[in-house]
Amino acid sequence: MSSRDQTDEKLERLVSNLLRDQPLRQAPASLETRVLGVLAARARLPWWRRGIASWPASVRVPVIAGCAVSVPLVWVLSVWLVTQLIAVVRSSMAAPLTTLRQTGHALGSLGTAATDVVQSIPHEWLVGGVIATALLYVVLFALVALGYSLLYPRHQISKVQLT
Amino acid sequence: MRSYQDMVFSTAVRLTANPAQAEDISQEVFLRAYEGFENLRTSPKVGGWLKTVATNLTLNHLTRHRKRWRLFSEVFSDDSREEELESAAAVFDTVLTELETDERRARVERALERLPDHQRIPLVLYHYEEMPYQDIADRLGISLAKVKTDILRGRVAMAGLLTQSGVGAPDEQRQRHPSPTRGTRS
Numbered sequence: 001m002s003s004r005d006q007t008d009e010k011l012e013r014l015v016s017n018l019l020r021d022q023p024l025r026q027a028p029a030s031l032e033t034r035v036l037g038v039l040a041a042r043a044r045l046p047w048w049r050r051g052i053a054s055w056p057a058s059v060r061v062p063v064i065a066g067c068a069v070s071v072p073l074v075w076v077l078s079v080w081l082v083t084q085l086i087a088v089v090r091s092s093m094a095a096p097l098t099t100l101r102q103t104g105h106a107l108g109s110l111g112t113a114a115t116d117v118v119q120s121i122p123h124e125w126l127v128g129g130v131i132a133t134a135l136l137y138v139v140l141f142a143l144v145a146l147g148y149s150l151l152y153p154r155h156q157i158s159k160v161q162l163t
Numbered sequence: 164m165r166s167y168q169d170m171v172f173s174t175a176v177r178l179t180a181n182p183a184q185a186e187d188i189s190q191e192v193f194l195r196a197y198e199g200f201e202n203l204r205t206s207p208k209v210g211g212w213l214k215t216v217a218t219n220l221t222l223n224h225l226t227r228h229r230k231r232w233r234l235f236s237e238v239f240s241d242d243s244r245e246e247e248l249e250s251a252a253a254v255f256d257t258v259l260t261e262l263e264t265d266e267r268r269a270r271v272e273r274a275l276e277r278l279p280d281h282q283r284i285p286l287v288l289y290h291y292e293e294m295p296y297q298d299i300a301d302r303l304g305i306s307l308a309k310v311k312t313d314i315l316r317g318r319v320a321m322a323g324l325l326t327q328s329g330v331g332a333p334d335e336q337r338q339r340h341p342s343p344t345r346g347t348r349s
Contacts (some may be wrong), residue, residue, distance in 0.1 A: 007248040008315070014255035015318050019275075019290040022268055027172035028186055032165065035193045 167213050168193070174217040177287045178225065180276040188224060192217045218292055222302060225284060248315075251322035258325055274324035282317030285310050 047055055171192050176185035258267055288294045300310045
């Protein structure tokens with residue numbers, strides 16, 4: 001054991017001796033009065049404001065029995081209420097759901113008809129249509145560019161002359 | 164209640180160093196005892212039960228200020244020098260051998276009250292409640308090393324406080340124990 005450890009032990013022993021020799025601190029005289037005061041105030045409370053453990057047996061037993069019965073009762077009532085709620089929601093949503101379903105069917109039929117029409121068109125026609133559309137766009141772009149180059153500078157010149 | 168009120172109050176006041184708080188805690192201890200009066204009345208362990216409840220309620224009360232504990236628990240190291248420990252031991256030796264009993268008890272009580280919480284609480288739990296280091300660490304939620312360091316520093320600081328109060332107080336000892344919080348890096 002090192003010298004440091006020996007000093008540690010000696011210090012611990014001395015402090016232990018010193019502290020264990022200390023007498024108990026005297027509790028304030030007010031402590032007993034305070035405790036008894038709180039107990040008296042609690043005793044003055046009516047039984048229903050105290051904990052259920054201190055209720056009279058004639059009240060406690062029916063309350064506990066009532067609680068025990070109310071648990072399955074509340075469960076059954078909740079299930080019944082949820083069932084009723086689901087039935088009401090279903091009946092109120094029936095008409096809008098039918099309309100929605102019919103609209104869906106109609107759109108589906110239209111889609112099928114459009115698919116049939118597209119499938120009935122020869123492949124070459126479709127390619128030709130795409131090429132023709134592209135060409136038309138090119139022509140349109142060329143016409144717009146030509147119009148702009150012809151009309152816009154003249155308009156600018158006329159504005160300059162006016163000022 | 165009269166048989167145990169001093170013991171309950173002492174347990175609380177030594178941990179809190181605050182007589183008003185200790186009285187509140189003691190009141191709560193006796194109210195709880197009253198709730199279990201039927202069981203306690205015949206039990207031979209009523210004293211132990213009251214002491215345990217008093218200690219637990221006091222520690223619950225103190226650990227509400229947990230941030231302070233955590234702050235102190237983050238920064239510690241045992242940097243006490245052997246000369247400091249020897250000097251502290253000499254002070255306690257002097258207190259035990261040279262002072263009159265009443266004066267010694269009064270000074271020790273005052274020195275204990277003046278220790279900072281993080282040193283006084285583990286010191287009281289170790290020496291008065293005889294709790295092992297590990298139990299103190301678990302109860303306070305701090306490391307074992309921190310508990311050991313705080314208890315050691317608490318002893319040295321207490322020696323310093325006793326020296327300041329004039330116990331065998333050569334000037335060099337006063338310089339060695341300038342403050343109870345010496346060595347706390349916070």
